Amino acid sequence: MKRIRKAVFPVAGLGTRFLPATKAVPKELLAVVDRPLIQYAVDEAMEAGIEQMIFVTGRGKNAIEDHFDMAFELEATQRERGKDMSALEGTRLAPGNAVFIRQQEPLGLGHAIWCARDIVGDEPFAILLPDEFMHGTPGCLKQMVDAYEQVGGNLICALEVPMEQTPSYGVLDPAGTNGDLTIVKGLVEKPAAGTAPSNLIVAGRYILQPEVMKLLETQGKGAGGEIQLTDSMAKLIDSQPFHGVTFKGDRYDCGSKAGFIEANFALALERDDIGAHIRDFATKMLARSA
Structure with a gap:
């Protein structure tokens, strides 16, 4: 069983739900407290042991590469002034460990992943959607890699939501459970109201075998008129092990304004430097609006 060494970050989206903030700034660089979502x-x-980061970008996303x-100039100035450089840790990836690929057309998540096929090669790989902000210890992908080392095959992060949100x-069609693992017998992309096979959703983290790339190559358009990753994953289920991993932690949908604010508030409260201030401020604001 090959180790998971590569991860794909699909970051070509336009971020229209955050306009005008994302007119010139990629949504992946919007900060939760003081770190961008992509960071x-x-x-x-x-943390999960990934060695090569593969970013599938689009026009106007050069700032991600710069990040x-x-x-x-910044680093030299900070050093000359004797400033703490710890805030920049993790922002400079080792030479050759960051690969940037263009998705020329917005044809969907499946197409974005397929654009990375030559870099992924014949290895299993991870996918992380940055606006699905997973907060926990250990991190979501580390939990999934640990599960992968036990069962192999394909894994997706699975979370429960109210049925009306499916x-x-x-959405997962489950065949059974084993602790934090759900055996998956089917996947449905954006099912019509009242038709979802469960309330377990695919939540922005994946470990997939390279065979999915061959399926994506001929995958037609699905829900929303886009090439859906879910449709190709569903075709793997009959031939390869497929599990959902229940994430032990908190998930914030930072693709929505409400979820983005929730993430900022939750992480600010955890901070030693500003947590007490934010808690007092929130208490005063709630009292004022009561």
Whole structure:
């Protein structure tokens, strides 16, 4: 069983739900407290032992590449002034450990992953969606890699949501459970209201075998008129082990404004430097609006 060494980050989206903030700034660089969403995702991948980060970008996303490059003027100035450099840790990836690929057309998540096929090669790989912010110890991908080492095959992060929310997600059709693992017998992308096979959704983290790339190559358009990753994953289920891993931690949907604010508030409360202040501020604001 090959080790998981590579991770794909699909970051070509336009971030239209956050306009005008994302007109010139990639949504993946929006900060939760003081770290961009993409930095949290890369840190999670590194904790899980990922060695090569593959970013599938689009037009206007050059700032992501700059974020993980050397900032010579900034670093030199900080050193000359004797400033603490710890805030920049993790923002410069080792030479050759960051690969950037363009997705020229917005044809869906499945197409974005397929764009990385030559870099992934014949190895199993991880996928992280940065706006699905997973917060826990150990991180979500580390929990999944640990499960992969036990069962192999394909794994997806599985989370429970209210049934009325299932039309917005890929949904698992479960065949049984074994602790934190759910045996998956089918996947449905954005099922019509009242038709979902469960309330377990696919939540932005995947470990997939390379055979999915061959399926994506001929995958037609699915829900929303896009090439859906879920459709190709569903075809793997009959031939390879497929499990959902229940994440022990908190998930924030930072693709939505409400989820983004929730993540900022939750992480700010955990901080030693600002947590007490934010808690007092929130108490005063709640009292004022009561």
